[in-house]
Amino acid sequence: MVTEEGAKTRSKTSRMGLEDVLVKTFEKTEFKDDGSKPALDPADPTFVLDPEFRPKTKHNEFLESQNDQIPVIDLAPLTSNDEEAVRKVIQEIGKAAEEWGFFQVVNHGVPLELIDRLEKEAVAFFTLSLEEKKKICRTFDQPVGYYNAELTKNHRDWKEVLDYLVRGSVVLPDESNTTTLSITNRWPQNPPGLREAAEVYAKSTEQLAYRILELLSQSLGLPAEYFHKYFENHASPVRINYYPVCPIPDLALGVSRHKDPSAFTILVQDEVGGLQVRRSDGEWIGVKPRRGAFVINIGATFQMWSNDRFKSVEHQVVVNENRARLSFPMFFSPASSTDIEPAPELLSESSPARYYPMNYGYFMRKRNDGNFKQYGEDIQIEHFAVNRDSAYKPS
Numbered sequence: 524m525v526t527e528e529g530a531k532t533r534s535k536t537s538r539m540g541l542e543d544v545l546v547k548t549f550e551k552t553e554f555k556d557d558g559s560k561p562a563l564d565p566a567d568p569t570f571v572l573d574p575e576f577r578p579k580t581k582h583n584e585f586l587e588s589q590n591d592q593i594p595v596i597d598l599a600p601l602t603s604n605d606e607e608a609v610r611k612v613i614q615e616i617g618k619a620a621e622e623w624g625f626f627q628v629v630n631h632g633v634p635l636e637l638i639d640r641l642e643k644e645a646v647a648f649f650t651l652s653l654e655e656k657k658k659i660c661r662t663f664d665q666p667v668g669y670y671n672a673e674l675t676k677n678h679r680d681w682k683e684v685l686d687y688l689v690r691g692s693v694v695l696p697d698e699s700n701t702t703t704l705s706i707t708n709r710w711p712q713n714p715p716g717l718r719e720a721a722e723v724y725a726k727s728t729e730q731l732a733y734r735i736l737e738l739l740s741q742s743l744g745l746p747a748e749y750f751h752k753y754f755e756n757h758a759s760p761v762r763i764n765y766y767p768v769c770p771i772p773d774l775a776l777g778v779s780r781h782k783d784p785s786a787f788t789i790l791v792q793d794e795v796g797g798l799q800v801r802r803s804d805g806e807w808i809g810v811k812p813r814r815g816a817f818v819i820n821i822g823a824t825f826q827m828w829s830n831d832r833f834k835s836v837e838h839q840v841v842v843n844e845n846r847a848r849l850s851f852p853m854f855f856s857p858a859s860s861t862d863i864e865p866a867p868e869l870l871s872e873s874s875p876a877r878y879y880p881m882n883y884g885y886f887m888r889k890r891n892d893g894n895f896k897q898y899g900e901d902i903q904i905e906h907f908a909v910n911r912d913s914a915y916k917p918s
């Protein structure tokens with residue numbers, strides 16, 4: 524059946540020479556001998572992006588100059604008694620959060636074996652048949668588990684994912700706050716070791732996330748534990764991203780350009796490359812893979828808390844024809860009951876609040892809905908900006 528949405532996409536892609544795309548695609552696709560369906564069908568025109576959204580540079584193209592690199596911050600001093608060195612780390616993190624909205628951390632204390640183990644289990648899972656993976660398929664009402672049809676900002680992503688929550692479950696309010704959505708992790712039977720590898724990874728990364736939260740807070744001149752109260756029942760999801768080889772890497776993206784809703788995101792990527800960050804001059808900068816390093820990016824929540832001192836920056840993922848890629852982001856997010864607003868300690872007459880308060884659970888629910896259906900404009904913190912004619916202005 525051709526849905527209205529499908530028909531719209533088809534007419535859009537036919538303007539762009541859909542037949543050329545399909546010929547190119549079929550030439551390069553190896554369908555499995557057993558006749559099983561691929562998880563992502565390269566002949567599906569919904570993967571083909573409008574020219575303005577297509578990648579401009581390849582997954583393994585990186586600028587060489589030092590000024591074009593996402594800052595790499597060494598956290599080793601945090602385990603020393605050298606107060607001056609710790610102050611320097613805090614300064615570096617604050618500067619990176621303000622100027623780039625992105626940085627990498629090394630010597631962070633999360634053992635490399637945990638990352639290796641999760642990588643092995645993830646490959647074992649994603650190379651199962653589609654039928655097997657779909658046994659724990661995500662649904663509109665149960666948005667954890669396996670999924671292969673995600674939209675980012677209304678664009679179809681060339682990726683498969685397995686989503687789970689660090690704390691195992693969460694309850695989200697609906698739009699009118701009258702009903703709730705209760706979400707609980709779902710795990711595959713195969714491979715049997717995946718669940719434990721994923722849970723141990725999440726716990727260890729959560730500890731690092733609290734440390735980063737404290738450093739970001741200190742860099743704003745606030746007490747280290749200032750934001751802890753928002754995370755008591757935090758709803759942070761971890762996503763195991765698998766980007767299969769893609770026969771049309773110039774036309775599609777693994778994840779389309781977007782900003783994260785989290786406080787910040789803490790991500791490990793393998794050595795393939797593909798994550799790109801949009802710098803303030805509009806240039807897409809590749810984040811060079813570093814074995815075992817975590818990439819941290821500021822999300823909408825911290826941008827709001829910091830009253831725009833920190834920047835939540837657009838990023839995207841470029842795929843390629845030769846190697847599948849893995850990444851494990853944890854979207855470190857406050858409890859769904861939390862109201863987010865600029866920290867009062869950072870405000871003054873000359874620097875008034877730039878946002879109205881926003882309930883985080885409501886924000887997440889709206890964003891989640893957009894992952895499944897095309898909804899028009901996706902909700903952003905800009906909808907809560909005081910200088911905009913906002914539907915979210917408190918009455």
Ligand SMILES: O=C(O)CCC(=O)C(=O)O
Pocket residue numbers: 762764778790792797798838839840849850852
């Ligand atoms: O795979 C990556 O490097 C980034 C993933 C990402 O941006 C996301 O899952 O939202």
